[in-house]
Amino acid sequence: MQTEWDIVVIGSGNAAMSAAIAGREQGRSVLVIEKAGPDLAGGNTAYTAGAMRFVYDGADDLVPLLEDPTDPRLPHTDFGAYPAERFAADLLGFNDGRPLSREQRTLIAESYDAVRWLASRGVKFEPIYSRQSFEKDGRHVFWGGLTLATRGEGHGLAEAERAAFAGLGGEIRYDCAAEDLIVEDGRVRGVRTSAGAIRARAVVLGCGGFEANAAMRAEFIGPGWEEAKVRGTPHNQGDGLAMAFRLGARRHGFYGGCHATPMDLFTPPYGNLDLPHLERKHYRKICYFLGVMLNADGERFVDEGRDFRNYTYAQFGRAIMEQPGHVAWQIFDASVDPLLYSEYRFHDAHFVEADTLDALIDRLDGLTDKAQARATIAAFNDAVDESVPFDPTVKDGRGTRGLALPKSNWARRIETGPFKAYPVTGGITFTYGGVEVDEDGAVLHESGTPIPGLYACGEMVGGVFFNGYPGGSGLTSGVVFGRRAGNGAARAA
Template identity: 40%
Template structure:
């Protein structure tokens, strides 16, 4: 890695990338690789405003899941390092087709996604994963998050099977090593301040940056980086309470930040201000999850990282402070619901809720999210005891109402079982075990995995809304990842965009694992086309 010196910024560069997460590194690696393949020494600079100790942006805080089209187990086995021949014989993994992925995009975004962007993402997804693997990104089959062991078989579910080794932390380390191998220069403590363009053509000419030189007593300097192409990959505005309240709505300034505190949206505002970049996507929408209520409010924890996620809700029920259920915990496979339930929790009194399980559901909870070291658990031998504890110390307003809610839920579950004795509980598929029957139906259904909550001991976890990334961003050309001008409706010469800054892919919700795949897919395209511009 190059030294963090202002003098380095004054060199002539081919491509400058703003943002050092999965998308930014994918773009930088792609640009350097393309330039080298064309016989040019790559002069690719990646700048990030965070200190190196916070490298990786939001990508560091992910579980490293990547959704892609594949042809079943034979297609993905060559990519992974955690399956031997004996284990492979015990895996059930159906192909995930282009039509499957597009159908998931259509369903979870309610048909609002940009068709051209979506098809590009889907059709490139398999080759993008294999390209990352070719650059040393270590993949594994995600047994812990995407498979249940049913008998002696590992059954993968939800259309997704791959994750990076060591999650987001491993992904970022692999990206940094790959960037070093292809000759990318990385500078931290270097924040973008303004984008300079040619007054006649509108083409990119330079990036004004503010650099904190840690090697020289922390001297702060402002420099213009001259380059032929600019790639914007600086994330959304999820860590900016003002912008969250402004765009997402009332109360969103109180949500907890899941990831980096450095994604504060100023590069989005800069692109709109300096480039007149066209805005796109769902600006009042975001990815938000059930998150540990005891977590820090304004930043993710780099040690605990994604373990604050609490996605075991399909295995139990979720209750608000009034003692009432407020969403269908079994409406769909977790991959297609977890990114929108944070919003539902934030809308409840106090912006908190309680996840509840009995002794049947507790053993199925994933250890990395619910182990004793990372979450505070409230126990009770009876549901009445648990409700009283929640009322005494956790903010529950009506213990008796919670008990009544659980009893009513259990009655509905048992009534459905009486009518559908042939159905078997199976967390790897939508098993049809519901609360809705001809004799009893709840106002808010649980459509699948409706186990009765009646076998003590019982356990509750207090959760809040954790915001991951925002859906509003810039309009890009799907083929090139070029940023579209609001003035001309065409691509701005020399400016590209990828990652969370791209608008138009996700609305209200997203298929789990498609965020990282999108960042790498359009990052790769941005790098290729930025390098082509340099060559031209």
């Protein structure tokens, strides 16, 4: 068995595999080591919906990326455009007054080229008709700047990247947990693993953040976060961060931030490993913009229609974690039921249904103030401005009037039975704090100089996201910084 390589990549998710593919493209010998077995390989990537956000000028930029460029829906589709300026504005909307970081500018500038590079390696894309478009006047109108997802969603992306790496002659070792880095004469020279030492000329840390580590969540994100559901893999325990910090790596980014999605309250503690990969995402519950969300005190606590859901779900998942008992209820009436995404009809979706609102509220276990819940919905119904047409393809301005907490768009009276309430909690997907890397993806020491032979990508890179993120940016960031780290490691090797 080969024990010395040009590059060892720790992890097998999207960012790690992007680094591995880039390294092999440069002619370097590359080994990927993965803590999990083949059934759980792919890190959090395998749990995602595969959507990627990137800059594009119009349909002509998208069609070359598609698995089926002859799809008969394409001539009747309005993809719009997503210029760099809009991507920048979307990121700034989550920065809490911070200017664009160096990492964010890199993400924007390299986003389209990174996705096009993936497509050249056999990763193909499909328009997200079911979740990112609504039909209007006989056309499919996309909204929110997010248009494409990988074929087979996150699981398909992970499989395609592994196939691309194997096609380039790369090797993956499973059940091979990295335990520490080998350092000689001030340079990283390999990895100590559960299966023995592996020597290398460069090491890429692509093994995720600390979202599966309850103690680290409580320490960095705050009290109560130890109780969060983990949307993805149980293996992202912060091991890569710990290895980097032992070498004096500089902490970078917002450690108090994370991607947290509204999830079914009865989601398993980790992504449901008993389900097929394509079903694991169905525990998400992100159609709150079509109804209202109430906490256990019977109060609304967010503006459900503040923006398109792919700009708010990461923040609203966190908002639910801040409510009493870390729980809320998404309430809908029959008029919007046909618009709810497939996860609301998933065979394991939990909800309460009743013919009247009074009966629905009476059946909500854990709702401590049912009278307030009735008053909240009655006040909401009275405040809906029905003079504005409902249009889910745009921010329609159909809001409420006179409420202390408005609903800014897509407000509809909750009055047509039967009614449904979906209990939800916050499910953490990935963390935002990491290490700082230079333009080659090399990990920087606290002194500001690169740690020789050490590179990082994916969740390991801090400074990309702060108080939230526009949906689909995470996978794109993984490709951008994974490719950079792979190329940088190849040059160093």
